Structure formats: C-alpha cells, structure tokens
C-alpha cells in the first residue's frame with residue numbers, strides 16, 4: 045500500500061510526477077485546466093481460446109488490474125475545465141451519462157488503428173479506441189479546422205518498448221493535447237507518461253500520478269527526455 049500522505053514526487057521545470065494513489069491525491073491538488081487520461085478499462089479478460097496468445101498483452105492487463113475500470117467521480121468538473129478520457133466500448137453508456145451530467149458539452153472521438161490485430165473471433169476487429177472530450181464554458185476544443193477532426197489515425201503504440209500493455213501512441217496524444225484548452229494538464233492514471241510527453245512538447249505544464257513504481261520510473265525517464273528535447277527544439 046502506498047503512503048499517500050507523503051507521496052514520492054519528482055519535480056521538473058514543466059512537470060510534477062507523483063508516485064501515489066490517484067483517488068487519494070488528485071482531490072488535494074486543486075484546480076487544473078484539463079484532465080487528460082487513459083484510466084483502467086472495464087472489460088472481460090477471460091477466455092480468448094486460440095486467439096489468446098496472439099493478443100499477447102491480455103495477461104499483463106489482467107495481472108495489473110487494468111480490466112477493473114475506474115471510479116468516475118475522480119473526474120470532478122469543479123476542479124477542471126475539461127476532460128479527455130479513454131474508455132472501453134462497454135463503458136460508453138455509463139461514462140457518457142456521467143460526463144453529460146458534469147460538463148456542458150461532451151463529444152465521442154476515436155483513435156483508428158492503422159495496424160489492428162487481424163483477428164475477430166466472435167467480435168469485431170479491435171481497430172478503434174474510443175475517447176470522450178467533455179468541457180465547460182471557456183474550455184472548448186482548440187485548434188484549426190483540420191485539427192478539430194473527431195478521429196485520429198495512428199499505428200498501435202510501443203507497449204513492448206516500455207513494458208506497459210496499453211501505451212498510447214505519440215500521434216494520438218499530440219492530437220489530443222492540440223485540442224485541449226489551457227496550460228495545466230493532469231493525468232491521474234499516467235502509466236508511462238504518454239500524456240505528459242505530448243503536453244511538455246506542446247509547451248504545457250504537466251501533473252502526472254501513477255501508483256505502479258515500475259511504470260512511474262518509465263514516466264520519469266520519458267518526461268526527462270521530453271524536457272531535453274523541448275530545450276533543444278527550434279524556437
């Protein structure tokens with residue numbers, strides 16, 4: 045059990061990363077412009093038959109509890125102007141209702157996978173992932189007309205490289221950060237820090253929370269690299 049009264053904190057110029065439990069810490073951090081997060085999905089990881097081995101990361105997802113869902117109340121519209129939140133297909137009805145009750149507008153968007161696993165078993169091909177963007181007044185989506193598309197097309201990410209089963213690709217996170225209003229962006233389920241990397245690259249300030257020490261260490265390294273690249277980027 046993590047000691048949430050004194051969480052481990054790593055502070056960088058444009059990012060603050062906490063090794064902590066998000067439910068205990070996030071309400072104590074105060075207002076942020078936006079929550080951008082990819083929380084544990086809620087779905088059934090049993091079965092899979094002969095497809096199971098090809099699905100590779102399903103065992104890791106179950107072992108780390110990334111199939112257990114999350115408590116919607118962690119998205120508190122009194123403490124943020126907008127939210128981007130990924131979810132599983134089965135979570136759409138409940139999450140949509142929650143966001144519509146908390147924010148003035150909510151839109152369903154999609155990451156279309158350019159290279160989905162070529163298998164379907166008794167279901168559709170897993171070639172798309174859903175996210176909601178919900179906002180309150182003055183925190184509406186940003187960007188040019190071309191940047192305001194509701195979908196982004198990208199290859200599946202590099203979970204293997206970072207030892208995490210659900211790493212989101214840079215292309216997807218860059219698009220999302222472009223669309224999110226405000227300076228301070230928080231990801232309470234930051235995993236390996238993909239939201240933070242996109243936020244820092246885009247000149248925002250990032251606050252991340254992760255409770256798994258291994259993934260937290262990966263996020264620290266990725267955010268350090270993002271800072272170095274930001275320093276060396278042409279003005």
Ligand SMILES: C[S@@+](CC[C@H](N)C(=O)[O-])C[C@H]1O[C@@H](n2cnc3c(N)ncnc32)[C@H](O)[C@@H]1O
Nearest residue numbers: 065066082083211212233235236238254255256
């Ligand atoms: C779906 S993954 C996020 C992956 C991330 N988008 C990436 O690209 O690396 C969700 C993360 O939330 C973390 N997590 C789950 N429950 C948590 C909690 N109560 N507090 C903090 N982190 C938590 C998990 O360890 C996991 O790394």
